Amino acid sequence: MKKSILAALVAILALVFAGCVRMDLNVDFNKDGTGAYNMVIAYNSQYFQEDQIAKSSSEPIKHYNYDGQDWIGYEKSKDFDSWKDLADELPELQSAGTDGENKGLFQSASIDKKVGLLGTTYVFDAETLPISTSDGNSIGSLDSYIKFNINIRMPGKPVESSLKNAVINEDGSVSIQYSADNNVVVHAEFEDRGGVRLDLGITVNNDSGEYSGTVGYDTSFFSKDFISAGTNKKLKDFSYDGKNYTGYEIGDEYDSISELTDALSDMSKDGSVLLNNISIKKKSSFFTDTYVFDAVTVPVSGSDVESNLICKTTLSMPGRIDKDSLKNADVDDGVIVFEYQPDKELKLHAETSQVRILPIVLIIAGVLILVTGIVIVTVVLVSKKKRNSTFQG
Numbered sequence: 366m367k368k369s370i371l372a373a374l375v376a377i378l379a380l381v382f383a384g385c386v387r388m389d390l391n392v393d394f395n396k397d398g399t400g401a402y403n404m405v406i407a408y409n410s411q412y413f414q415e416d417q418i419a420k421s422s423s424e425p426i427k428h429y430n431y432d433g434q435d436w437i438g439y440e441k442s443k444d445f446d447s448w449k450d451l452a453d454e455l456p457e458l459q460s461a462g463t464d465g466e467n468k469g470l471f472q473s474a475s476i477d478k479k480v481g482l483l484g485t486t487y488v489f490d491a492e493t494l495p496i497s498t499s500d501g502n503s504i505g506s507l508d509s510y511i512k513f514n515i516n517i518r519m520p521g522k523p524v525e526s527s528l529k530n531a532v533i534n535e536d537g538s539v540s541i542q543y544s545a546d547n548n549v550v551v552h553a554e555f556e557d558r559g560g561v562r563l564d565l566g567i568t569v570n571n572d573s574g575e576y577s578g579t580v581g582y583d584t585s586f587f588s589k590d591f592i593s594a595g596t597n598k599k600l601k602d603f604s605y606d607g608k609n610y611t612g613y614e615i616g617d618e619y620d621s622i623s624e625l626t627d628a629l630s631d632m633s634k635d636g637s638v639l640l641n642n643i644s645i646k647k648k649s650s651f652f653t654d655t656y657v658f659d660a661v662t663v664p665v666s667g668s669d670v671e672s673n674l675i676c677k678t679t680l681s682m683p684g685r686i687d688k689d690s691l692k693n694a695d696v697d698d699g700v701i702v703f704e705y706q707p708d709k710e711l712k713l714h715a716e717t718s719q720v721r722i723l724p725i726v727l728i729i730a731g732v733l734i735l736v737t738g739i740v741i742v743t744v745v746l747v748s749k750k751k752r753n754s755t756f757q758g
Contacts, residue, residue: 385408385412387512388404388513389407390403391404391538392516394451394476398448399445400444401443402451402454402455405438405439406438406439408438409436410428410436411434415437418437424439424440452474452475453474455470455471455491456474458470458471470493470494470515471492471493474489475489477490481665484556484558484586485557487554487555487556489552490551493541493543493544493549495547514540516539519555520555522555523537523553523554524553527554528554530550530552531551531552559587560583560672561581562581562612563579564677565577565638565679566681567629569622571683573618574625575616577614577616579603579615580615582611584609584610584611592611599613600613601613626643638678639665640660640663644658644660645658652720655684655716655717656682656684656716657715658701661711662703662705662711663710664707665707665708666708670708671708678702678703678705679700680694684718686716687715687716690715692713692715703715
């Protein structure tokens, strides 16, 4: 039968003293979709001879220095063309049974990626298995004999709040809290994020409307292939505050305010704008038109969002801005500028009003006609009265 990598280790555990065996496993999932692992199993040379170790592996025997002490062991490395192939092999990587039929250090392992607005989130899930003897029984208390270092590295930075039975290392990798005696469920997420800028300008006219803006990605992080994969629009280069962005322009015109509202709502559903529950209404009384805008900002979760996401939404509507009505907004040179906080859901509200000219013009015209009529009637009556007086005289 096929002999496992740890078969010899288990067979000679009776000779092992506390802390004299260690296993270092480094697993790398690369950004281009490839992967690799490197594993070292080493024994303290104070207690083991080279010929003993050579019997347990066909790999070349090497010497390692750990904390100033000489260790003897061997290593195994392998490259993979895909993350899936690497994850699939982890459960087969180590088998602890002396007969080669027992399960490995991992019962299962998988990696997934989620592409979002600011980049990609990589998710690693696994369940480890305790080392067992050839009859399937737990050896027990192995944690005091063997030091396990199992490190996972994926693109980006580990998200501390996502970690389960794992800790972040100084080099940015994640160390799995493996136990030789118990099953451990492991979860870790890495975020590979870059700067994104969203600029949206909404213009409401008397009975129509339009929007325009840009979506820009920091060219020091995002590739053009990544950007073009999310749109069919022509890519353009932008520059904001000394940073270079590549992205695309958005915009359209509508014959009615309701059509503009529907278009913005559709963009909200597909994630093109970070606004929900968008409402634009025109309320008319006899003398005034009032325009009311309402929306709710969409928070973006994850680490470093505030430093990576710039979102600016401006609004222009007819008439005078009612500053007392503004909610999470300010006025800059006659334009309403809404606040955006990536970690919060904010309610936005703004109102403007303008005097309706036509009714006033009609009233004035009516008054003038009435006054003119009164004047004409008065003149006619006075003239007639004078004629009558002259005739009688």
